[in-house]
Amino acid sequence: MKIILRPFLFVFFAAIFMQGCKVNYSFTGADTGNARTFQVNYFQNNAPLVEPGAARDFTILLQDLILNQTSLDLVNNDGDLIYEGEIVQFYTSPITATSQSTAAQNRLTVAINVRFINTDDDTKDFEQRFSFYYDYDGQTQLTGSQLDDALAIIFERITQDVFNASLANW
Numbered sequence: 001m002k003i004i005l006r007p008f009l010f011v012f013f014a015a016i017f018m019q020g021c022k023v024n025y026s027f028t029g030a031d032t033g034n035a036r037t038f039q040v041n042y043f044q045n046n047a048p049l050v051e052p053g054a055a056r057d058f059t060i061l062l063q064d065l066i067l068n069q070t071s072l073d074l075v076n077n078d079g080d081l082i083y084e085g086e087i088v089q090f091y092t093s094p095i096t097a098t099s100q101s102t103a104a105q106n107r108l109t110v111a112i113n114v115r116f117i118n119t120d121d122d123t124k125d126f127e128q129r130f131s132f133y134y135d136y137d138g139q140t141q142l143t144g145s146q147l148d149d150a151l152a153i154i155f156e157r158i159t160q161d162v163f164n165a166s167l168a169n170w
Contacts, residue, residue: 030070030167032081034120038072039079043112047090051151055087058112058155065159070167082117083162089131094138108142109133110154116166128165132157 040063045055062083063074072081089111096104111131118124134150136142142150 030163032070032072032167033118033124035072035080035118037075037079038066038070038081038083039075039077040066041082041084043084044086045090046086046088047111049090051090051147054090054110054151057151058087058159061155062159062162065163066167069163080119081166082119083114083166084117085112085114085127087111088113088129092142095135096138098138104138105135106138106140106142107133107135108150108154110151110158112158112162114162114165116162118166124166126165130158130161130165132161 040059043055043059043062045051066072066083067074087110089109092106092108094105095107098104109131110133111129113127113129115127116125132154134154136146136150140146
């Protein structure tokens with residue numbers, strides 16, 4: 001009986017000890033410091049070509065990623081960590097051609113300018129441009145669900161890059 005209780009007592013006392021320590025540890029590697037809240041201001045779409053809903057979708061995806069990867073609470077204003085910015089590029093360009101001088105493959109590229117403000121530690125503040133792309137067949141029109149899928153792939157990569165730049169402490 002004594003041998004069985006020993007591991008449980010160890011875990012119990014370790015849990016109590018860790019409760020007393022102020023450690024903001026995350027399995028994702030996020031370093032939130034002393035921050036308890038974050039806010040993501042609406043990312044305006046200032047690209048020459050505007051895709052309706054893209055700015056809203058990016059803003060929501062960034063909020064969701066931070067909520068899911070940290071213990072921070074989302075607030076509308078006065079956040080300890082503030083994300084803001086704008087979509088600055090949204091364009092399609094041919095990347096390969098056929099022998100008939102038509103596009104064999106196209107690339108949708110999206111670039112987003114992000115400003116990160118850490119109200120507890122201004123040395124971690126930055127303004128940076130993040131971009132990613134999606135390649136697709138030149139004979140395909142990127143509309144409807146295909147466009148939604150492409151933007152989901154692009155935004156997943158960009159939001160992860162923003163998260164890594166602002167909170168990952170590798």
